[in-house]
Amino acid sequence: MVLYDDRMEEIPFDEPTDLVAITVETYTARRAYEISAEFRQRGVPVILGGMHPTLIPEETRPHADAIFIGDAETGWAEVLNDARQGRLKPEYRAPVGRPQTGTLTRRDLFKGKGYLPVTLLQFSRGCRFACNFCAVSAYFDRTQF
Numbered sequence: 001m002v003l004y005d006d007r008m009e010e011i012p013f014d015e016p017t018d019l020v021a022i023t024v025e026t027y028t029a030r031r032a033y034e035i036s037a038e039f040r041q042r043g044v045p046v047i048l049g050g051m052h053p054t055l056i057p058e059e060t061r062p063h064a065d066a067i068f069i070g071d072a073e074t075g076w077a078e079v080l081n082d083a084r085q086g087r088l089k090p091e092y093r094a095p096v097g098r099p100q101t102g103t104l105t106r107r108d109l110f111k112g113k114g115y116l117p118v119t120l121l122q123f124s125r126g127c128r129f130a131c132n133f134c135a136v137s138a139y140f141d142r143t144q145f
């Protein structure tokens, strides 16, 4: 598995790969769809997930072979299994905000990216407030886990 960060490096569209997974936030949606189109033109299946596809799946659907609604931890193994067999479903759903399932961050994927040498720890998700302008309130249903 390799990670490419569109902000920091060129994406090698012609590098052979079996599956492309892209995180989409609202402010990165347009670029994510462009990247997805490049890979799909080359016959590589693309799955889109994250805040934006979860909040507006109907917009995201046409830009991917599969979309993922919710948090990846409990559903990602199924995606990989289906992709291995060439049977990616058009849509996957998993709950949001559940405590992490013991999944450890692959920090080795960040090596050489030029990020600041800061190691972050996530200790909660969501927010108990209900601000109507905030994606977090909608995504986590006004709950803090």
Ligand code: B12
Pocket: 021, 022, 023, 024, 025, 026, 027, 047, 048, 049, 050, 051, 052, 068, 070, 071, 072, 073, 076, 122, 125, 126, 134, 135, 136
């Ligand atoms: C850390 C953070 C930052 C950091 C780091 C950003 C970065 N690029 O890494 C900083 C402080 C720099 C930052 C800046 C900004 N941020 Co910010 N940030 C966050 C925060 C607090 C956490 C995001 C995070 O890493 N979560 C942890 C990971 C594990 O969770 P996740 O990303 O949600 O991913 C899970 C699922 O969504 C899903 N998933 C995600 N991607 C994919 C992909 C696939 C294929 C699959 C299967 C599943 C999947 O599975 C994951 C694991 O459970 C969120 C708020 C929040 N609590 O979520 C806002 C948030 C993401 N930020 C937001 C915004 C708007 C910004 C800014 C544009 C603000 C600004 N005006 O400058 C900038 C943009 C900077 C940039 N160019 O990226 C908004 C996005 C809203 C939206 N609708 O997209 C959020 C949601 C805050 C909010 N209140 O609305 N941010």
